Each structure stands twice: as structure tokens, then as C-alpha cells.
Amino acid sequence: MARINLLSPRLANQIAAGEVVERPASVVKELLENSLDAGATQLDVDIEQGGVRRIKIRDNGHGIVKDDLSLAMSRHATSKIVTLDDLEAVQTLGFRGEALASISSVSRMHLTSKAVGEDEAWRVEAEGKEMTTAVRPASHPEGATIEVRDLFFNTPARRKFLRTEKTEFNHLQEVVKRLALSRYDVGFRLSHNSKQVYDLRPVTDQLHAEHRLGTLLGKKFIENALTIDVEAAGLRLWGWIGLPTFSRSQADLQYFFVNGRVVRDKLVAHAVRQAYRDVLYNGRHPTFVLYLELDPSTVDVNVHPTKHEVRFRDGRLVHDFLFSRIHKVIADVRPESGEMPTQIAEEPESEVASMPTQQSRMAFQREPQGASSSSLPWRSSSDSSGEAAVVRGQLDGLRQLNDNANRAISGIDTNNMFPQGVDPLTGEVLAPDVMGFNGSGSYPVAVDSGERFNNLVAENNEHDMPPLGYAVAQIHGVYILSESSVGLIVVDMHAAHERIVYERMKNAFYAKSVPSQPLLVPINVSVSQTEADLVEDNQTVFEAFGFKVERTGVESVMVREVPIILIDGDIESLVRDVVSDLAVNGSTDVLEARANELMASMACHGAVRANRKLTIAEMNSLLRDMEVTERSGQCNHGRPTWTQLSMSDLDKLFLRGR
Structure with a gap:
């Protein structure tokens, strides 16, 4: 067996590059985040051949002093965190100190910078060979310019996995789009092969922010979007959500930001999907641009190499807050005649496809959003599958x-x-x-x-x-x-x-606190010990919907009462679905979903x-x-x-x- 050896700095950086640098878009993401962390208010991005040939990013941030330029190219070198306390409350987009070292190990990179207050600018170069760098004088205004050429020139196997120039640029453009949506106070310019794609100026008011949204996502989104701005329990949610009739066949017009960081989080997606459950056409996906603000110490951003995922300290609170507030905004939509929706400047139709929108020519009136901190602990689950059993014996009562x-x-x-x-x-x-x-x-x-x-x-x-x-x-x-x-x-x-x-039907059903009926023969359900613990710890979830479920053993539970509307359903499968949902999401609305399916069927008939x-x-x-x-x-x-x-x-x- 081979002896244990210490990896060379170059090989270690190239291994790290496998996690950080997937394609040109990854390079642009890391570099732009560094510029934003440096306080830049203007970012210019110049791309050639989809970013494979050349990526040049220029900012007007506070720059890097001469003595730190060489150190900036090293692994685990950063100015953003010093102690563990800093890591537990990260407020910057980057913090690991691996980006520049990883990028320079698989490309030819030049970094020129002039720090605020210094008289001279300096330039450092690295070309993926030895990790030693030399600093020399240069001409540059305050800020920094990073130029990355010939990406993966020394790792041909990685280069073979790149797609066509158009595909790579589309990924890169999406990165710029997300960052432009996260920071309205920053200007962005993007050009590809000397052709300008974006020229977004900094904005500070609602009207110009919506104009930026229209430029990036298409004016149809703004015409069919509702604004939301609510705050409760230390959480603030603001942004825009699309009307239910303005939906997509894919989940490609969904942007969610946590403290300014774009994330793709399952908990967030689940909460939004459930808020649209009653009003969205089958197989369609909602559209939204939402911003969640909370104490940085209550969210862990150090859970994924690319920082696309986060972990909330109280995921259930966040889930219920998102669900209840978005659900209320959708429910409070009221038609108001005599006023047309605000239009932005005319531009070519975007590729956003929508369902027929009766509201696209009408203004909408919403009730003021309160700041109540109450949550709905059982209104949060994945889509329930299968048709609800029709309870014929209860139809007269519901009518x-x-x-x-x-x-x-x-x-x-x-x-x-x-x-x-x-x-x-x-x-x-x-x-x-x-x-x-x-x-x-x-x-x-x-x-x-x-x-x-x-x-x-x-x-x-x-x-x-x-x-x-x-x-x-x-x-x-x-x-x-x-x-x-x-x-x-x-x-x-x-x-x-x-x-x-x-x-x-729903209002009358819930107003009666979900009437239940004792079972003549209780149903015994065999579960694992972990699932039995979940049932025991979440009694209020079952009781809120008329269920009485007791733990009768280490790996068994007993169902003694069920809600009247679900009396003829498959109770055992329903309990198992609820427990599974609790295990995955920390909360559930499987029970509500089944009851609503039944009432929806009755309402249709x-x-x-x-x-x-x-x-x-x-x-x-x-x-x-x-x-x-x-x-x-x-x-x-x-x-x-x-x-x-x-x-x-x-x-x-x-x-x-x-």
C-alpha cells in the first residue's frame, strides 16, 4: 500500500477547484461576490467565447493593498472571518478564502488592484504552474480588475466537459442576473464578444427596481406580480410573487435570497409550493422574487461548497412564516375596476409563458399585511398523492x-x-x-x-x-x-x-374545529422507533385536525379518533404519510391536503x-x-x-x- 504523502499546493488547489470551479459561470460568481464584499457599487463584466477564452471583471471597491496581493492567491486566506464567532454569523457572500487560489490553479489569472488611500496600483499574476507569485507596479484607479484566460488549459479532461459557447454563456448570464437581483444599489454591465448584454444602473426606489426586474425577467412578470412586505418573529419577507395564472411549466423563474445571498433551499421551495397549492394549475410552477431577512446567527451558510444551500436554526418557524404570509397575500387579492396596472417601458416580449391571465389588465387590491407572529404548525407539507376517497356518508353534513x-x-x-x-x-x-x-x-x-x-x-x-x-x-x-x-x-x-x-366548505369545516369521531375498532400501526417518537412529540399536529393517535409501544402507535371527513379513508397510509412528512420537513399538512381534496371534489360536483x-x-x-x-x-x-x-x-x- 502506498505511503501517505502531503499534497503539493498546486494539486491541492486543483482538487479544490473541482468543487469551486465547475464552469466559467462559477468563476464569475466567485469573483463578483468578492467584488460585492469589497464594497463595489459598479461591476463591469467582459466575456469572450462564453468565458472559456477570457473573463474580465472590474470593480470600484476598496481594493487590496500591495502586501496582501500575494497572500490573496493562497488557499484559506481571507479578510472576512478571523474567529469562530465570525463564521457563526457570516454577513459576507464569500468567507472560505479558496476562490482565487482555485481559479488561478486552472487558468492564467492576472489581478490588478489599487487600495483606497494608496498612491500606486499593483499587479500579480498566476498561470496554474507554481504557486509562487510576483508583484509589480501597474496603472489602475481605486478598485480591482481580475482577468482570467484559458480556463482549464492545464486540465484538458475538465475542459472536455464544457458545453457549447452559447450554453456556457447562458449559465454565466444567469449568475449575473441573480446577483443583479440581489443588489439593486449596485450597477452591472455585461458584454459578450464585445456586444453589450446588460447595462443596469444602481437604483434606490421601487419604480426603478421594478424596471430592473422587467429588464431581467421580462415585463410580463411585473404586470402579473403582487408585492409583499411583511415582518414577524424577527423575520422579514419582501419582494414579488406572480399571480397563480402567471405560472411556468418549469421552476425557472424562482429567485429566493437570504440576507442577500441567492439560495436554492428545499424548505423554502416546499413552503412556497404549498402556499400556491389551491390555486395553481396542475403541473405548473409559481414565479417569485423573494427576499428573506433574519439574524445572520440563525442561519448557517457553511453547508455547501458553492454556498447555494443554507440551514436555518429554526426551520419550522421559517417554513410556517413563508407559507402563511404568501398564502395570505394570494387569498387577499381583490379585483378593483377603473385602474390599470403599472406598465414599464415597452420592450420585446420575453420568453415568459403564462396561463391565460384574466387579471393582466386589472389592478389588484390587497388587505394590509399585519405583523402577527402566529404560525400554522400543521400547514406545511409536500404534495399529497392519489385521489382522496369520496366520503358519501358525510356529503349531506358538509352540504x-x-x-x-x-x-x-x-x-x-x-x-x-x-x-x-x-x-x-x-x-x-x-x-x-x-x-x-x-x-x-x-x-x-x-x-x-x-x-x-x-x-x-x-x-x-x-x-x-x-x-x-x-x-x-x-x-x-x-x-x-x-x-x-x-x-x-x-x-x-x-x-x-x-x-x-x-x-x-373549508371555512365551515375549520370553523367547527374539525369534528372527529371515535373508531369502534382502533387501528394499530407498526412504525419504527424514530417514527413513534415523532408521533409522540407531535400530538398537537394530529389533534389540530381531529386525530387522536397514541403511542402504545416502542414501535407501534394506535389511532383512536379520526376527523369525520376522512372516516372512510385509508387511515394507516395517512398516518404514515404524516409521520414521513414530519421527518423530512419538520411539519406537515398531509391531513389538510387530503381533506381539501375531498372538499374540492364535492365542490366540483x-x-x-x-x-x-x-x-x-x-x-x-x-x-x-x-x-x-x-x-x-x-x-x-x-x-x-x-x-x-x-x-x-x-x-x-x-x-x-x-
Whole structure:
């Protein structure tokens, strides 16, 4: 057996380069992060042949003093951390001190720098041979310029794994894009083969930040995005989330930053996916650019060589915070007529593909976001698989709950939104003495809803019209046509009613604190000791959803009570799924997901069917219900429920004004 030898500095650096330097994009990432850590406010990136031939990065940071230039090329040499306490609360993008040494071992690298306050600039060179470097005078303004040529020239095996020039540059461009999204106060210029790709100036206000977003991600994202800025329990979340109807076939328009560091974290992805679960079309992925700010000491960034992953000290708190806040923003979307969304400067259409977006021409109103620190410990799980079993024996009971919710929601005061003399729930013209509900609790007695109704609506100012307007006709028993102050609104009546029924079922179901039923014959479930410990430690998770699960042995648990809505389901499999989710994510919403699947199925079957003729009163009642129902823009399957054509859109169709 070979004797143990000490690796040479060059070989050690080349081994480290295998972790740090995967392709030209990796080089650009490391160098740009160093420049940002040096306080640069302007970064110029010049690329040739996808970065394989040449990478040149220039910054205006504080530079490197002469005596530190040679040391900067050594492994484990950094100015960013000194003690273990520094490592446990890292606030810089880089901290390992391996980037320059690794890059110089597989390329020809030149570093020129002038430190702030010094009179001269200095240059150091390394070409992947010996690790000794020589420093000589140079001409350079304050800051630093790093030039990397002939990447992997001395490791041909690594060079063979590189892709085409276009592919490599696309990866490199994505790195610049992410860093530009992380630091709006820094300017970025990117050119490839002497052709300018980006010229992003530093921005400090919302309008210019959204313009940068539009430049990098396409203006359609901004047109279909909701802003979020909430704070609770020492966490702050801000940024933009795409509307459910603006989704992608791939998870490629998702950017998440933790204290300014771009990360790809499973916990974060899981929380966001669950927040969109009820409103996203099957197989689609949400879009977002989100920023999480928290105490650096509560997040470990030293868990991956490329620093793409992080570990939170309290992952469950972070997960529930992200889920609850994003879920609330989506639920609070309300249509508001008479105002168009903010547009950014015209530019070529991006490659962002979206589902049909009824809201793309409408403004949206959200309720103010509070800073409550309450969390939902059982609302957090991966997608549940399989169809929920239909509990026929409980259908009547849930329909009764739905009827109760219908009556409760009828009490919402919306009179101020509608013209005088028109019923706010139905849009019908009312006799003068029946503006309130009659003694039986049913809708008010309506009078002539034909010509008199239309005349009354026409006489009222446009600002008195409700957001979804008033129904004027039904098309082929499927779509409702409504006249609003903006133009024409088309509603898919089945999809809209399906969402309304579903939301009322959920509200009624959870308002009763999830009623449960004892099992005549308790179910014994064999589990591992670790899984039994999880069940014992998470009793509140099961109790919150009507389950009573007790530990009966070292490797067994007993199910004694289950929620009524899941009484006929596969209880053993359900318990195992919950335990598995707890083990992976630290929390679960498998129980809620199964119940919601069942209620969604019931709502679909209970909603008004196509080809059913509705009266004007019934159509207006549906529109009013949509205006006060959460997530009414999508049905239970994520399909849009309504779309709008403004008067200008209609004029374009018929070439009016030309």
C-alpha cells in the first residue's frame, strides 16, 4: 500500500477547484461576490467565447493593498472571518478564502488592484504552474480588475466537459442576473464578444427596481406580480410573487435570497409550493422574487461548497412564516375596476409563458399585511398523492355546513358599493320598501329586472359600479357576460361557483374545529422507533385536525379518533404519510391536503353545471359572491374563472379610432 504523502499546493488547489470551479459561470460568481464584499457599487463584466477564452471583471471597491496581493492567491486566506464567532454569523457572500487560489490553479489569472488611500496600483499574476507569485507596479484607479484566460488549459479532461459557447454563456448570464437581483444599489454591465448584454444602473426606489426586474425577467412578470412586505418573529419577507395564472411549466423563474445571498433551499421551495397549492394549475410552477431577512446567527451558510444551500436554526418557524404570509397575500387579492396596472417601458416580449391571465389588465387590491407572529404548525407539507376517497356518508353534513356558510356570508355589508335601489347581492332593482332582508331570511323581493334594471345601471356614475359589474347575458349556458366600468367581463360560471362553494366548505369545516369521531375498532400501526417518537412529540399536529393517535409501544402507535371527513379513508397510509412528512420537513399538512381534496371534489360536483340557464338575478348573485370570496380568480384546479376586455381592447378589435 502506498505511503501517505502531503499534497503539493498546486494539486491541492486543483482538487479544490473541482468543487469551486465547475464552469466559467462559477468563476464569475466567485469573483463578483468578492467584488460585492469589497464594497463595489459598479461591476463591469467582459466575456469572450462564453468565458472559456477570457473573463474580465472590474470593480470600484476598496481594493487590496500591495502586501496582501500575494497572500490573496493562497488557499484559506481571507479578510472576512478571523474567529469562530465570525463564521457563526457570516454577513459576507464569500468567507472560505479558496476562490482565487482555485481559479488561478486552472487558468492564467492576472489581478490588478489599487487600495483606497494608496498612491500606486499593483499587479500579480498566476498561470496554474507554481504557486509562487510576483508583484509589480501597474496603472489602475481605486478598485480591482481580475482577468482570467484559458480556463482549464492545464486540465484538458475538465475542459472536455464544457458545453457549447452559447450554453456556457447562458449559465454565466444567469449568475449575473441573480446577483443583479440581489443588489439593486449596485450597477452591472455585461458584454459578450464585445456586444453589450446588460447595462443596469444602481437604483434606490421601487419604480426603478421594478424596471430592473422587467429588464431581467421580462415585463410580463411585473404586470402579473403582487408585492409583499411583511415582518414577524424577527423575520422579514419582501419582494414579488406572480399571480397563480402567471405560472411556468418549469421552476425557472424562482429567485429566493437570504440576507442577500441567492439560495436554492428545499424548505423554502416546499413552503412556497404549498402556499400556491389551491390555486395553481396542475403541473405548473409559481414565479417569485423573494427576499428573506433574519439574524445572520440563525442561519448557517457553511453547508455547501458553492454556498447555494443554507440551514436555518429554526426551520419550522421559517417554513410556517413563508407559507402563511404568501398564502395570505394570494387569498387577499381583490379585483378593483377603473385602474390599470403599472406598465414599464415597452420592450420585446420575453420568453415568459403564462396561463391565460384574466387579471393582466386589472389592478389588484390587497388587505394590509399585519405583523402577527402566529404560525400554522400543521400547514406545511409536500404534495399529497392519489385521489382522496369520496366520503358519501358525510356529503349531506358538509352540504349543510356549506348552507350555513352561505347564510353567514350574506350578512356582509356591501351596500355602499352599489347604486341606490339595487340589491347588493343580486344586482336586481328593488321595490322602495324591501331594501333589507324579509322575515324569512331569503333574498329581498325583486321587481322588474329587465329594461328598468338596465336603465338604472346606466343612470349611475361608473364609480358606483361593483368591480365585476352587472350581468347582461349568458352565452351557451357556460359563460356570463358582465358590463363593468372598464369594459366587458366574461365569467366561467361553473369554475367561479366551484371556487365559491369550495371556500365556503373549508371555512365551515375549520370553523367547527374539525369534528372527529371515535373508531369502534382502533387501528394499530407498526412504525419504527424514530417514527413513534415523532408521533409522540407531535400530538398537537394530529389533534389540530381531529386525530387522536397514541403511542402504545416502542414501535407501534394506535389511532383512536379520526376527523369525520376522512372516516372512510385509508387511515394507516395517512398516518404514515404524516409521520414521513414530519421527518423530512419538520411539519406537515398531509391531513389538510387530503381533506381539501375531498372538499374540492364535492365542490366540483355541487357547483352549477354547464348548460344551466341562469336568470339575471342569479348571475349577479354569482358575481357578488366572487367579489367577496378568497382566491376567486381561479377554480379549485387552478384554471382562471374570469377575464376582462377593456374598452380600448374592444376598440382595437373593431379598428375604432383609426
